[in-house]
Amino acid sequence: MLRIATIDNLSAQAYQLKTPDFPCSLTAQSPSAVYTMAQREGCAAALLPVARIRELAPIYAPLGHYGIACRGAVFSVMLFSESPLEEVLKARQPIFVTQASQTSRQLLYHLCVERYGYAPVWTEEEEESKTRLLIGNDAVNGDRIEQQWPVQVDLGAWWLASTGKPFVYAQWVVQKKLDETVKTQLSTWLEKTVSYSETAEGVKAMVNASCALGLDVAMATEYYAKVSARIHEEDEQGLACFFEMQEAGLCRNIA
Numbered sequence: 001m002l003r004i005a006t007i008d009n010l011s012a013q014a015y016q017l018k019t020p021d022f023p024c025s026l027t028a029q030s031p032s033a034v035y036t037m038a039q040r041e042g043c044a045a046a047l048l049p050v051a052r053i054r055e056l057a058p059i060y061a062p063l064g065h066y067g068i069a070c071r072g073a074v075f076s077v078m079l080f081s082e083s084p085l086e087e088v089l090k091a092r093q094p095i096f097v098t099q100a101s102q103t104s105r106q107l108l109y110h111l112c113v114e115r116y117g118y119a120p121v122w123t124e125e126e127e128e129s130k131t132r133l134l135i136g137n138d139a140v141n142g143d144r145i146e147q148q149w150p151v152q153v154d155l156g157a158w159w160l161a162s163t164g165k166p167f168v169y170a171q172w173v174v175q176k177k178l179d180e181t182v183k184t185q186l187s188t189w190l191e192k193t194v195s196y197s198e199t200a201e202g203v204k205a206m207v208n209a210s211c212a213l214g215l216d217v218a219m220a221t222e223y224y225a226k227v228s229a230r231i232h233e234e235d236e237q238g239l240a241c242f243f244e245m246q247e248a249g250l251c252r253n254i255a
Helices: 010-016 031-039 085-090 103-116 136-140 155-163 180-197 200-211 217-226 233-247
Strands: 002-007 024-029 045-049 060-070 077-081 094-097 121-123 131-135 151-154 167-175 227-230
Touching: 002 010, 002 031, 010 136, 010 167, 010 180, 010 200, 010 217, 010 227, 024 031, 031 045, 045 060, 060 180, 060 233, 077 085, 077 103, 077 136, 077 155, 085 103, 094 103, 103 131, 103 155, 103 167, 103 233, 131 136, 151 155, 155 167, 155 233, 167 180, 167 233, 180 200, 180 227, 200 217, 217 227
Parallel strands: 002 024, 002 045, 094 121, 094 131
Antiparallel strands: 045 167, 060 167, 060 227, 077 131, 077 151
16 A cells, blocks of 8 residues: 655644545655655655755655645744853753654754864763753754743744745655656645635634644634745745755754
């Protein structure tokens, strides 16, 4: 059976709205888990973190112009700290980065080096750090202690201020070896669910789902006004900029 992997957080709600009308298994997982599944060729199509697009390019190709894009602040990729970030970086204090993330850690690395001239020191132990990078549902969860910390930085806003471009966090890809008929089926489903997400009814469904995760109606409505499931020409420019930084060695993963 055809296996499809999407991301399980609120930014990918558009891909939960319409079930594919062909035999398949659709699973929603963390960005890191989706990458692992794709790396093992365990899925025909995936909403792949863009940090891994170039790595898996021999196997996967973009599937239309669909993904997760934003322009500016969307409060779902957030850095929280008890101290000013420059002080944290200078003192080489560890920054906790959620293991669910693939792209945001590379983005944070580049932004820190570009603005402050210091590379972040990562830790995988949350309790060791008072500076934390959270994504998706964790970033907007008002019950988390980080929401009370004085320093709160939205990486989408920081990227926009730095480059003047939107940022793409994930993009749909498909295995190159698949039959063209299957690729067409996948593209048709994506267009159907994305088009529905752009209607008033679709937005309401996404807002309702996000409220169940802890957002209020106003915040959820604002969020889906800023997050796009359709990758436009300007988004492609931002993605190309990120790929150029990867090529130049200006982004780093956790060691």
